[in-house]
Amino acid sequence: MPDQKDPQTTGASSTGRDVAVLGGGSFGTAMSKVLADNGHTVHFWMRDKTQVEEIRNTDVNSRYMPGVKLEGDVQPTTDLAGAVDKAEVVFLAIPSKAFRAVIREHSKDFADGQIVISLTKGIEELGFKLMSEILQEEIPRCRIGVLSGPNLAGEIVNKDLTATVIAAKDPEVRRAVQDLLGCEYFRVYANVDVYGVELAGALKNIYAIVSGLAAALDLGENAKAMLITRGLAEMSRFAVSLGANPMTFMGLAGVGDLVVTCTSPKSRNYRVGYAVGKGKKLDDAVAELGQVAEGIYTLKLVKEKSEAIGIYMPLVRGLYEILYDGASISAVINSLMMSVQNSDVEFILPRTISQ
Ligand SMILES: NC(=O)C1=CN([C@@H]2O[C@H](COP(=O)(O)OP(=O)(O)OC[C@H]3O[C@@H](n4cnc5c(N)ncnc54)[C@H](O)[C@@H]3O)[C@@H](O)[C@H]2O)C=CC1
Numbered sequence: 001m002p003d004q005k006d007p008q009t010t011g012a013s014s015t016g017r018d019v020a021v022l023g024g025g026s027f028g029t030a031m032s033k034v035l036a037d038n039g040h041t042v043h044f045w046m047r048d049k050t051q052v053e054e055i056r057n058t059d060v061n062s063r064y065m066p067g068v069k070l071e072g073d074v075q076p077t078t079d080l081a082g083a084v085d086k087a088e089v090v091f092l093a094i095p096s097k098a099f100r101a102v103i104r105e106h107s108k109d110f111a112d113g114q115i116v117i118s119l120t121k122g123i124e125e126l127g128f129k130l131m132s133e134i135l136q137e138e139i140p141r142c143r144i145g146v147l148s149g150p151n152l153a154g155e156i157v158n159k160d161l162t163a164t165v166i167a168a169k170d171p172e173v174r175r176a177v178q179d180l181l182g183c184e185y186f187r188v189y190a191n192v193d194v195y196g197v198e199l200a201g202a203l204k205n206i207y208a209i210v211s212g213l214a215a216a217l218d219l220g221e222n223a224k225a226m227l228i229t230r231g232l233a234e235m236s237r238f239a240v241s242l243g244a245n246p247m248t249f250m251g252l253a254g255v256g257d258l259v260v261t262c263t264s265p266k267s268r269n270y271r272v273g274y275a276v277g278k279g280k281k282l283d284d285a286v287a288e289l290g291q292v293a294e295g296i297y298t299l300k301l302v303k304e305k306s307e308a309i310g311i312y313m314p315l316v317r318g319l320y321e322i323l324y325d326g327a328s329i330s331a332v333i334n335s336l337m338m339s340v341q342n343s344d345v346e347f348i349l350p351r352t353i354s355q
């Protein structure tokens with residue numbers, strides 16, 4: 001059970017604020033719904049005029065969240081500057097590939113000290129930058145945070161019980177987001193390890209693809225547990241080498257998000273892995289999805305980065321070989337199972353080095 005009287009995490013206490021959500025996909029829609037349900041005015045920016053008209057006329061974003069009514073004060077718009085100008089807090093749900101371009105084009109529209117929160121779980125190709133690092137570069141005048149955790153959009157819009165993590169150095173930013181989003185079905189926990197929380201959210205997408213693949217091959221329950229746990233070992237090894245706090249991986253943004261996306265076909269990354277495991281080509285699997293699966297891009301970047309800095313990531317390497325080099329799935333599984341047997345928890349017993 002969640003802690004009952006944690007003063008950090010008591011429910012929503014602010015009503016009637018103006019906020020902006022940028023990005024009209026499934027997660028932007030889900031977070032707009034939580035914010036509007038909590039009594040806030042949501043300036044909901046998206047680039048597609050037809051989608052704006054549809055939400056204005058029907059309260060539904062049928063392409064990304066069919067059948068879900070956005071009740072309360074949601075104001076869809078294609079005017080980004082206008083949305084940001086009215087908002088005390090801005091939430092960004094723009095896929096990583098487009099993230100910097102959107103922020104750079106509109107950097108002047110953000111106010112000094114404005115709170116800007118990334119919801120995006122990806123990595124920028126050039127320079128291996130996380131979204132908070134992009135924000136720091138493009139709008140350093142703003143107060144920045146990231147939100148990440150086991151947060152399947154399709155469940156949030158049904159008001160299924162959900163918890164997430166706000167990570168920010170500034171305690172006022174953490175408190176503002178807890179106040180805006182917290183309610184009877186959505187709990188917001190706090191962390192200061194911005195890099196760890198954000199990197200965890202991006203990395204787990206890789207293991208969700210691996211888990212979807214394993215499910216398609218019916219590898220069994222033991223294999224499922226092995227993949228999730230070794231995925232956690234691998235992602236925390238990588239993240240800690242880059243400066244993240246290992247304890248972050250014990251929390252909702254680490255284990256929590258890894259578990260939900262590695263066990264549920266509601267995860268799009270899992271579905272891509274499942275489709276490939278059933279024999280589909282990667283491009284066809286992604287095209288059929290029609291939504292973003294950040295893990296397929298993150299995989300490439302993490303494979304390159306881990307090789308460049310010498311971090312052992314056998315699951316990343318194996319998945320890369322399957323998705324991008326045409327390796328046979330059974331050969332990759334065999335090579336993983338027959339590699340040198342090693343330490344369980346390397347923070348207790350160091351690994352025997354063998355690449
Ligand atoms: N859907 C989910 O359950 C969750 C998603 N996220 C993250 O949120 C981010 C956004 O994902 P979703 O909303 O789920 O994706 P989606 O595929 O449902 O929607 C993507 C949206 O981004 C828009 N977009 C793409 N390029 C754009 C550009 N250049 N300018 C403006 N808008 C652009 C699309 O028009 C679309 O509205 C991703 O990084 C994802 O990992 C995080 C938590 C949960």
Ligand SMILES: O=C(CO)COP(=O)(O)O
Binds near residue numbers: 150153260261267
């Ligand atoms: O990040 C998510 C849930 O926490 C959503 O995962 P997918 O992008 O795989 O759907």
